[in-house]
Amino acid sequence: MVGRLNHIGIATPDVEAAARTYATLYGATQAHDAFDMPEQGVRVKFIDLSNIQIELIEPLGDESPLTRFLQKNPAGGQHHVCFEVADIVAARDDMRAKGARVLGSGEPRIGAHGVPVIFIHPKDTGGVLVELMQCPKESV
DSSP states (O other), rough: OOEEEEEEEOOOOOOHHHHHHHHHHHOEEEOOOOOOTTTEEEEEEEESSOOOOOEEEESSSTHHHHHHHHHTTTTOEEEEEEEEEEEHHHHHHHHHHOOBSTTTTOOOOOOTOOOOOHHHOGGGGTTOEEEEEEEEGGGG
């Protein structure tokens, strides 16, 4: 049911500075210009490495869900990993049936890639926040 790893989310106080660091150290290239997602309280910038995409995310203000994360980790750090699924509602129901907690209301919302996503509570996944994102069935 769960497909390939799509991206790794990295929380950072500044997506542009983080993108420059990844470019200098690892040869990352810019996938998209940074953009704001006010409904989720974050600014996002995707960068590409040869085998994975990195989602750099910074808070948009004090009410952002990332603000607390960065208070505990001022330099930033790994925020989540994201796996592809063919059907987000079926994946949500499967996670719940297996005892995992889906964050929020459990209703999928539109994520940074413009497709439905849900998040699984890190207490149910060894301390790692897991995002599941719906992708076309042929890519999963």
